Amino acid sequence: MVSLKVNGAVHEIEVEDETPLLWVIRDEIGLTGTKFGCGIAQCGACTVHINGEAQRSCVIPVGSLQDAEITTIEGLSTSGLTHVQQAWIDHQVPQCGYCQSGMIMAISALLAENGDPTDEELAAAITNICRCGTYPRIRAAVRALASRED
Amino acid sequence: MPTRRTIVLGTFGAAGALVVGYAFWPSSRIRRANAMDAAKDERFVSNWIKIANDDTVTVVIPHCDMGTGIFTSLSQMAAEELDADWNKVTAETAPSDPLFANGALAEGFILSQQDMSGRDIPPFLRGTVANGFRMVAEYMDLQVTGGSSAVRATGMFGMRLAGAAAREMLLKAAARRWDVDVASCETRSSRVIHKATQREFTYGELAGAASDYEPPTHPRLKDKSEFRLIGRPLQRIDIPGKVDGSTNYGIDVIQPDMLYAAIRISPVFGGKLKSVDTRIVEGRRGIRQVVKLDDAVVVVADRYWRAKAAAADLDPQFDGGGHDKVTSASIAARRLEAVRGRDAKIDLTRGEGIDALARGTSFAATYSVPYLAHSPMEPMNATALYKDGMLEVWSGTQDGLGSRAFCAKAAKLSLDKVAFHLQPMGGGFGRRLPGQWNFLEYAVRTALAVPGVPVKLIFTREQDTQHDYYRPNVTSAFWGSLGPEGLVRTWVNTYTTDDGANPQAHIPYDIPNQQIGSVKVATHVPTGPWRSVEASWHGFFVESFVDELAHRGGQDPFEYRRALLRHAPRHLAVLELAAQKAGWGAPMARGRGRGIAIVESFKTIVAQVAEVTIDAKGALKVDRVVAAVDTGLVVNPDGLKAQIEGAIFFALTAALKGEITIDQGAVAQSNFNDYEMLRLADCPEIEVHLCESDGEVGGAGEPGVPPLAPAVTNAIFAACGVRVRNLPIKNHSLAPSASVTTSE
Ligand code: FES
Numbered sequence: 001m002v003s004l005k006v007n008g009a010v011h012e013i014e015v016e017d018e019t020p021l022l023w024v025i026r027d028e029i030g031l032t033g034t035k036f037g038c039g040i041a042q043c044g045a046c047t048v049h050i051n052g053e054a055q056r057s058c059v060i061p062v063g064s065l066q067d068a069e070i071t072t073i074e075g076l077s078t079s080g081l082t083h084v085q086q087a088w089i090d091h092q093v094p095q096c097g098y099c100q101s102g103m104i105m106a107i108s109a110l111l112a113e114n115g116d117p118t119d120e121e122l123a124a125a126i127t128n129i130c131r132c133g134t135y136p137r138i139r140a141a142v143r144a145l146a147s148r149e150d
Numbered sequence: 151m152p153t154r155r156t157i158v159l160g161t162f163g164a165a166g167a168l169v170v171g172y173a174f175w176p177s178s179r180i181r182r183a184n185a186m187d188a189a190k191d192e193r194f195v196s197n198w199i200k201i202a203n204d205d206t207v208t209v210v211i212p213h214c215d216m217g218t219g220i221f222t223s224l225s226q227m228a229a230e231e232l233d234a235d236w237n238k239v240t241a242e243t244a245p246s247d248p249l250f251a252n253g254a255l256a257e258g259f260i261l262s263q264q265d266m267s268g269r270d271i272p273p274f275l276r277g278t279v280a281n282g283f284r285m286v287a288e289y290m291d292l293q294v295t296g297g298s299s300a301v302r303a304t305g306m307f308g309m310r311l312a313g314a315a316a317r318e319m320l321l322k323a324a325a326r327r328w329d330v331d332v333a334s335c336e337t338r339s340s341r342v343i344h345k346a347t348q349r350e351f352t353y354g355e356l357a358g359a360a361s362d363y364e365p366p367t368h369p370r371l372k373d374k375s376e377f378r379l380i381g382r383p384l385q386r387i388d389i390p391g392k393v394d395g396s397t398n399y400g401i402d403v404i405q406p407d408m409l410y411a412a413i414r415i416s417p418v419f420g421g422k423l424k425s426v427d428t429r430i431v432e433g434r435r436g437i438r439q440v441v442k443l444d445d446a447v448v449v450v451a452d453r454y455w456r457a458k459a460a461a462a463d464l465d466p467q468f469d470g471g472g473h474d475k476v477t478s479a480s481i482a483a484r485r486l487e488a489v490r491g492r493d494a495k496i497d498l499t500r501g502e503g504i505d506a507l508a509r510g511t512s513f514a515a516t517y518s519v520p521y522l523a524h525s526p527m528e529p530m531n532a533t534a535l536y537k538d539g540m541l542e543v544w545s546g547t548q549d550g551l552g553s554r555a556f557c558a559k560a561a562k563l564s565l566d567k568v569a570f571h572l573q574p575m576g577g578g579f580g581r582r583l584p585g586q587w588n589f590l591e592y593a594v595r596t597a598l599a600v601p602g603v604p605v606k607l608i609f610t611r612e613q614d615t616q617h618d619y620y621r622p623n624v625t626s627a628f629w630g631s632l633g634p635e636g637l638v639r640t641w642v643n644t645y646t647t648d649d650g651a652n653p654q655a656h657i658p659y660d661i662p663n664q665q666i667g668s669v670k671v672a673t674h675v676p677t678g679p680w681r682s683v684e685a686s687w688h689g690f691f692v693e694s695f696v697d698e699l700a701h702r703g704g705q706d707p708f709e710y711r712r713a714l715l716r717h718a719p720r721h722l723a724v725l726e727l728a729a730q731k732a733g734w735g736a737p738m739a740r741g742r743g744r745g746i747a748i749v750e751s752f753k754t755i756v757a758q759v760a761e762v763t764i765d766a767k768g769a770l771k772v773d774r775v776v777a778a779v780d781t782g783l784v785v786n787p788d789g790l791k792a793q794i795e796g797a798i799f800f801a802l803t804a805a806l807k808g809e810i811t812i813d814q815g816a817v818a819q820s821n822f823n824d825y826e827m828l829r830l831a832d833c834p835e836i837e838v839h840l841c842e843s844d845g846e847v848g849g850a851g852e853p854g855v856p857p858l859a860p861a862v863t864n865a866i867f868a869a870c871g872v873r874v875r876n877l878p879i880k881n882h883s884l885a886p887s888a889s890v891t892t893s894e
């Protein structure tokens with residue numbers, strides 16, 4: 001039995017310890033915003049925050065996460081959209097959208113640490129795969145977020 | 151038996167009259183649509199347009215959303231002609247029912263076939279036609295999303311007419327109520343206004359009465375100068391659900407008591423299951439059943455993870471289907487032999503054809519492209535429930551109605567016993583088009599084996615990579631001869647094909663003597679349409695060879711193309727715009743180079759200039775890609791730019807890294823670790839410039855792909871003198887020692 005705090009709610013999860021967090025989130029808890037893309041930590045579609053850090057949930061055994069605080073795309077904001085989500089709309093970033101939950105989680109964690117990343121820092125930190133090729137708009141949206149005054 | 155083409159052209163021969171003929175539903179059909187798909191307070195006014203009492207206009211889209219923005223652009227086209235208030239417009243997916251089949255799509259293509267020679271069915275529809283479920287000759291009912299067809303067929307032949315017809319019906323209904331002449335009324339922002347008295351009705355107030363009129367067959371369409379919505383960069387209506395995780399893709403379907411399934415399919419295409427020892431997984435927690443199919447094993451469990459882990463632990467034995475000796479090298483050797491042999495079927499001859507080759511300086515080159523997987527981010531999946539003789543299926547495909555028919559056939563049920571729920575797709579790129587629905591078939595067969603409960607089958611990424619319908623592996627040989635001034639006088643081309651002649655091999659260039667032909671090389675590897683279909687290979691071949699001829703002739707590749715395109719003003723304008731925006735001709739540092747290419751596909755002309763840097767160790771970086779695009783009428787400029795940007799990146803991944811190889815009859819790659827993808831760090835600066843024209847409306851989703859690979863390989867040649875003739879680029883050394891060679 002593992003106790004997880006997901007988006008603020010505590011869940012007692014009774015599955016095999018080696019079950020990847022991704023499938024616990026999707027199939028046990030029923031939050032489907034976090035996506036399956038590869039299962040081997042290559043694509044980032046499954047990115048969530050574990051204790052504030054962006055992690056690829058498809059390769060993290062749930063048994064290692066006792067009492068961890070997990071945030072998924074559904075819990076990123078408690079009211080309305082975050083600045084990142086709004087920037088994604090303003091810059092019309094998503095195409096098919098399938099990678100974007102993971103992308104937004106990865107970018108949000110990066111910006112929380114480094115509010116004004118250079119293009120090089122951004123490229124080094126964001127290795128999520130987007131088959132639709134939305135990267136030019138991701139760059140533009142991040143540039144706009146970095147220069148935002150608030 | 152008439153051939154397929156005579157059926158199509160025979161039936162649609164007098165296509166002009168049919169456009170309006172069945173772009174419209176008679177009022178009896180509208181009543182059926184109301185019963186099927188309208189809520190209590192809404193009415194269908196014409197096909198595809200529902201208006202509710204509260205003035206909400208819902209555009210019912212006979213396509214699916216795979217990220218190309220067509221829900222927005224098609225709604226824009228309908229709302230334009232309807233004079234609807236854009237803030238009150240929504241869109242929804244049409245039910246997968248023949249009533250909502252997309253006649254406009256058929257018509258759009260049949261019409262454009264009138265001026266196409268030697269053309270059968272467009273490649274992206276071939277699977278549909280082949281599945282035989284729907285009678286091509288009868289109605290060619292379609293809901294296909296592919297071939298960059300949505301705007302140019304559904305939009306131009308369907309949505310605009312439906313909007314215009316609905317508007318005229320609303321006008322009639324208002325005029326009748328006021329007892330005035332229709333001509334004394336006008337429409338604006340979802341209202342009908344009586345000009346003299348300024349009285350007005352909202353569309354919601356008129357919808358019921360309007361829907362009783364027979365739709366006009368020749369509604370007046372707006373002139374370009376009257377557009378308020380078409381041509382504006384309106385925000386995409388599907389995007390909000392894609393930033394908060396709420397869009398419900400096929401993989402996200404949840405049904406009560408649902409089980410999950412993972413599959414192991416015969417690695418060699420066509421292989422059959424010999425045996426599988428299921429004891430190691432039986433009795434494991436959650437495992438419900440191991441289903442043996444003729445060519446696959448499926449593990450059904452209460453959770454996907456358990457099914458996936460158990461499937462991975464099985465060791466099923468398959469036979470090789472007679473193909474287990476085939477390798478990429480053996481296929482390549484057969485193709486090379488074929489293009490160098492004498493069996494080509496000549497598709498086009500101009501001037502003196504091949505006989506002119508002997509005159510002037512001649513030059514030959516052979517190119518090839520590898521198999522490619524589509525690899526959309528959402529792996530193939532489908533959920534199916536077989537219960538009490540009825541089948542219900544949920545999945546994201548590029549043709550909802552066709553999928554329903556396909557599932558019915560797979561289950562040997564009649565169409566009325568099958569329901570299909572079309573879900574948004576996490577990418578398509580051609581993978582989910584008709585003819586490529588192995589995931590539907592396996593889901594249905596699994597559901598039949600586990601009746602009474604819904605089962606969600608998800609391909610692992612490995613199964614998705616190894617059981618695709620690949621972009622064909624193609625070899626193309628060219629022979630050219632140059633006249634005294636260095637311009638090409640003769641163009642001879644023979645390429646391999648999986649099916650038939652490819653019209654996309656025809657060139658836009660003004661070359662007096664031409665001969666183009668193909669030779670069929672069949673293999674056991676399943677192939678299918680991949681974003682831009684045959685243009686994805688012929689674009690590379692043609693634009694590489696032209697570039698080589700330019701260099702042979704001692705001329706600038708841009709000026710060379712200009713000279714060959716003097717007769718084609720739209721091409722010329724696009725080429726010049728790309729060159730100008732890219733700063734063609736400006737000096738570049740050592741190790742850097744620029745390349746140019748231009749390809750027309752799906753009626754859209756795209757030119758691209760790529761800039762590359764090759765460092766001292768031979769590492770390549772694509773720095774910048776500048777594209778110029780002429781797609782005729784532009785419905786949503788921002789949406790079009792997004793499609794071209796995405797296509798450039800998609801094509802760059804393929805050009806640099808993309809390669810599916812065959813080993814012992816099976817695909818050697820499995821996941822993103824060995825079927826590599828570019829990422830943010832690899833993304834060049836991309837600029838897209840639109841040049842609007844009065845040309846026919848072209849596609850948006852695909853035409854950005856073809857010019858990219860040759861623009862990059864031409865730039866590599868300019869930078870370091872290495873000519874890449876065989877994709878992908880990663881297989882070639884660009885280090886200085888390799889310079890001034892041709893890399894085969
Ligand atoms: S699914 Fe986790 S990284 Fe791809």
Ligand code: FES
Nearest residue numbers: 097099130131132
């Ligand atoms: S938006 Fe489709 S994969 Fe990123």
